[in-house]
Amino acid sequence: MSTEVDAGLSAGFHLLDQTASTAATPVDALFTALVILCGSVALAVCALIVFFCVRYRHGSSAARAGPKRTLTWLEVAWTLTPLLIFVGICAWSARDYLRLYRPPPEALPVAVVAKQWMWKLQHRNGRREINELHVPLGQPVLLRMSAQDAIHSFYVPAFRLKQDVLPGRITALWFTPTQLGEFHLFCAEYCGSEHSHMIGRVVVMRPDDFSRWLAEGPAQPSLAQYGFALFRQLGCSGCHAAGSTVHAPLLDGLPGRRVHLQDGRAIVADDNYLRDSILLPRKDVVAGFEPVMPSFAGQVSEEDIQALIAYLHATGETR
Ligand code: HEC
Ligand SMILES: [Cu+2]
Structure with missing residues (x-):
């Protein structure tokens, strides 16, 4: 170039x-x-070592008595x-x-x-x-x-x-x-x-x-478009779409939001939360929902996970 x-x-x-x-x-x-x-x-420290070596060398007449008093302010x-x-x-x-x-x-x-x-x-x-x-x-x-x-x-x-x-x-x-x-x-x-x-x-x-x-x-396709294709292929949309018969949370605009969990904790939906939701759905169950989501571990590659996350981010952006 x-x-x-x-x-x-x-x-x-x-x-x-x-x-x-x-x-x-x-x-x-x-x-x-x-x-x-x-x-x-x-x-x-080096300079002091040299100085003391010379000053207190064998045979020098330097005073060797200890200090007479301690100076608290100095310490x-x-x-x-x-x-x-x-x-x-x-x-x-x-x-x-x-x-x-x-x-x-x-x-x-x-x-x-x-x-x-x-x-x-x-x-x-x-x-x-x-x-x-x-x-x-x-x-x-x-x-x-x-x-x-x-x-x-x-x-x-x-x-x-x-x-x-x-x-x-x-x-x-x-x-x-x-x-x-x-x-x-x-x-x-x-x-x-x-x-x-x-x-x-x-x-x-x-x-x-x-x-x-x-x-x-x-x-x-863009990363988010590929993520959306996966979202349908893997059946995520079957549960998470607005008109679904399964009681599952809507995911639009989820990244960055505060999520209340079943066990009383509240956490921010950062990228690792999204990732864990896909691979370890039992780890953080959203309050008010049954833990029916299957784990997708082994079915999705690292790229797929990144694409799904990019799609979830895109749902929160004004297009
Ligand atoms: C069988 C239905 C079902 C399928 C399929 C499913 N989910 Fe879920 N999902 C749920 C339910 C129910 C919850 C809420 C309970 C929980 O947290 O496990 C949930 C929770 C989530 C959450 C956390 C939501 C929040 O509000 O914090 C994310 C993110 C998520 N799913 C992503 C996905 C993705 C991505 C896929 C596809 C790879 C997928 N889900 C497939 C049912 C499903
Ligand atoms: Cu390396």
């Missing part, structure tokens, strides 16, 4: 990798602060100062961490399925990719990720982002790319003999190039 600035994969020595997402700057700031802090403590000061520094670092990193896990609502969703040994990605309009992720510059992207077999980890060093991808649950990751180019994508969790081949790239494009790219490729 000649219009692209090929920045990401360029060779050469960098102390830190490029900063190509909005997550990178705060992560670098925290990392630098920790290196400076730990470095200064280590240097101070309190050197206990409280590090405490405050570390609590401060904890608060600082917690703030950044929480921000990393709160995607903006307008983020572009991408379904990611990790398997031995590749990344399978699917955009909202149905366009699929393997080991490559194309994203638009300056626009937040939300990855909904799950694994088909072992634990994998989605790692883009230039974005300073790493998130485990697990079998049995959906983990999310969001970022806003801030630089055009291509960036390394690694699996950062040893996942079997060909783990080291589980690599790919993230391609950040200009928004108009991205729209064009997204529209290319074979025509296929």
